[in-house]
Amino acid sequence: xxxxxxxxxxxxxxxxxxxxxxxxxxxxxxxxxxxxxxxxxxxxxxxxxxxxxxxxxxxxxxxxxxxxxxxxxxxxxxxxxxxxxxxxxxxxxxxxxxxxxxxxxxxxxxxxxxxxxxxxxxxxxxxxxxxxxxxxxxxxxxxxxxxxxxxxxxxxxxxxxxxxxxxxxxxxxxxxxxxxxxxxxxxxxxxxxxxxxxxxxxxxxxxxxxxxxxxxxxxxxxxxxxxxxxxxxxxxxxxxxxxxxxxxxxxxxxxxxxxxxxxxxxxxxxxxxxxxxxxxxxxxxxxxxxxxxxxxxxxxxxxxxxxxxxxxxxxxxxxxxxxxxxxxxxxxxxxxxxxxxxxxxxxxxxxxxxxxxxxxxxxxxxxxxxxxxxxxxxxxxxxxxxxxxxxxxxxxxxxxxxxxxxxxxxxxxxxxxxxxxxxxxxxxxxxxxxxxxxxxxxxxxxxxxxxxxxxxxxxxxxxxxxxxxxxxxxxxxxxxxxxxxxxxxxxxxxxxxxxxx
Amino acid sequence: xxxxxxxxxxxxxxxxxxxxxxxxxxxxxxxxxxxxxxxxxxxxxxxxxxxxxxxxxxxxxxxxxxxxxxxxxxxxxxxxxxxxxxxxxxxx
Numbered sequence: 001x002x003x004x005x006x007x008x009x010x011x012x013x014x015x016x017x018x019x020x021x022x023x024x025x026x027x028x029x030x031x032x033x034x035x036x037x038x039x040x041x042x043x044x045x046x047x048x049x050x051x052x053x054x055x056x057x058x059x060x061x062x063x064x065x066x067x068x069x070x071x072x073x074x075x076x077x078x079x080x081x082x083x084x085x086x087x088x089x090x091x092x093x094x095x096x097x098x099x100x101x102x103x104x105x106x107x108x109x110x111x112x113x114x115x116x117x118x119x120x121x122x123x124x125x126x127x128x129x130x131x132x133x134x135x136x137x138x139x140x141x142x143x144x145x146x147x148x149x150x151x152x153x154x155x156x157x158x159x160x161x162x163x164x165x166x167x168x169x170x171x172x173x174x175x176x177x178x179x180x181x182x183x184x185x186x187x188x189x190x191x192x193x194x195x196x197x198x199x200x201x202x203x204x205x206x207x208x209x210x211x212x213x214x215x216x217x218x219x220x221x222x223x224x225x226x227x228x229x230x231x232x233x234x235x236x237x238x239x240x241x242x243x244x245x246x247x248x249x250x251x252x253x254x255x256x257x258x259x260x261x262x263x264x265x266x267x268x269x270x271x272x273x274x275x276x277x278x279x280x281x282x283x284x285x286x287x288x289x290x291x292x293x294x295x296x297x298x299x300x301x302x303x304x305x306x307x308x309x310x311x312x313x314x315x316x317x318x319x320x321x322x323x324x325x326x327x328x329x330x331x332x333x334x335x336x337x338x339x340x341x342x343x344x345x346x347x348x349x350x351x352x353x354x355x356x357x358x359x360x361x362x363x364x365x366x367x368x369x370x371x372x373x374x375x376x377x378x379x380x381x382x383x384x385x386x387x388x389x390x391x392x393x394x395x396x397x398x399x400x401x402x403x404x405x406x407x408x409x410x411x412x413x414x415x416x417x418x419x420x421x422x423x424x425x426x427x428x429x430x431x432x433x434x435x436x437x438x439x440x441x442x443x444x445x446x447x448x449x450x451x452x453x454x455x456x457x458x459x460x461x462x463x464x465x466x467x468x469x470x471x472x473x474x475x476x477x478x479x480x481x482x483x484x485x486x487x488x489x490x491x492x493x494x495x496x497x498x499x500x501x
Numbered sequence: 502x503x504x505x506x507x508x509x510x511x512x513x514x515x516x517x518x519x520x521x522x523x524x525x526x527x528x529x530x531x532x533x534x535x536x537x538x539x540x541x542x543x544x545x546x547x548x549x550x551x552x553x554x555x556x557x558x559x560x561x562x563x564x565x566x567x568x569x570x571x572x573x574x575x576x577x578x579x580x581x582x583x584x585x586x587x588x589x590x591x592x593x
Contacts, residue, residue, distance in 0.1 A: 067512065067515075068514045068515035069515065070515070072575060072576070074576075078513060078556035078557060079511050094512070123514075123515070190575065195548075196553060197548075269576050269578050272578050273578065
């Protein structure tokens, strides 16, 4: 497995990271970006979508100006208007470019932490070139302190590269699920190309060629490219390591593997046909092998095409069209205020990063344990501390503790994607579902745990722990790990645990 | 001789720019086709442009009122499978 690189320099020996950790990405520090060239690190280290610590401080938003699409994906349903679902490709209201600019400036003035504006749908931004580029053009001029991003399926990308290079575009994300037309035909039923709907392998082949060509053209222009892939078990899961190799060799700086979201109620092909998504273990294995040393996207929340706020939260309701119409925004004044706040955040982040680095250094000096790695779940609402009651957690962050240190692995939702009754068809309670979502974890750290969940967690082999309330996550995870090691709990592998967790 | 857009339309804009006759416009509650302008693409393209990019089965009808993209033709979901899944969801 090759490391993410900007050019074709071979990966240094010993860094063929697969599964466990290699020295540079581990320890209790967030140095996931150390292998990046300075020019790229500069651009992404404060980007909420790329930086695990930055996403607690900086917010992002998407404006839904791009409704049209030029392809069909089997994980997407083009009836995109839904208030309750949280997944890509879904929005509540479409915006004109003018409304999008107003909304962006209203959000930037109200939430000064908002630094990144993306256009991600609900269709394909580049299949709506006029609406997308008008929005970018105006924001580059009127709100120059906001970074712009765009994501695309790639079909229309080669024709858009020139225009993209003219704006304040921070980076482009291409969703590449395959480089093999046979596999592509199982993911993309059709594309619209040169005035025709083209189905099957033929359509997939054209899409793949356009994606690869677009990727090469962006790199040649010096624009940062991230590649997203949706992991679809039995369809492209075995193939994504090859995708990773190809896109990195062409210069993509990051490959982000996301799990398929497929539920029958979404009305998608995969949902209705019963295609399953990956288990957390399968996802983690593949992410480890594709991200190499840079687990920069593990906190990815696969957000809606009109999300507003910090990752994992959505404040879109505060900025509906009728509400922004009434707001009177003085953007010059707002920019001054934003600058001051950004500097303060930067200082806080720098000091926390330094603190972590110091602790990681101390950890290295301590005698090294030889115990096996353990997964732990953490309930937090941000700021890097354990501060949420077990029963109130909407999601859990999963950390791996090992003799190398502590690393963030992923987040898992505690409630279902769609709201509804407290019981689902099988009569499982929300509590049972939550405990099932924590499968593979051996401890759960939260500010408090109630009596009923306590017993159920213990019965499920997950040790509840409320002793580290308000402590920094990494410190607490490491402390619990050391307690487990001292108690001799890590000498044998528990039944069913992954060999390389 | 004209196609028509019915209320299944999700207002995605995809058809509007591909129409060779500028016959499609944004309207409420959904996009509409001006029957005076629509040529069914005759002389321009061998296939209906709007119906070739439209992602919604049944949303565009030909001049006989028949869906150009019938159920299952675009998503690949067999209609009986879709009905089954929806019935199952209703039952809960």
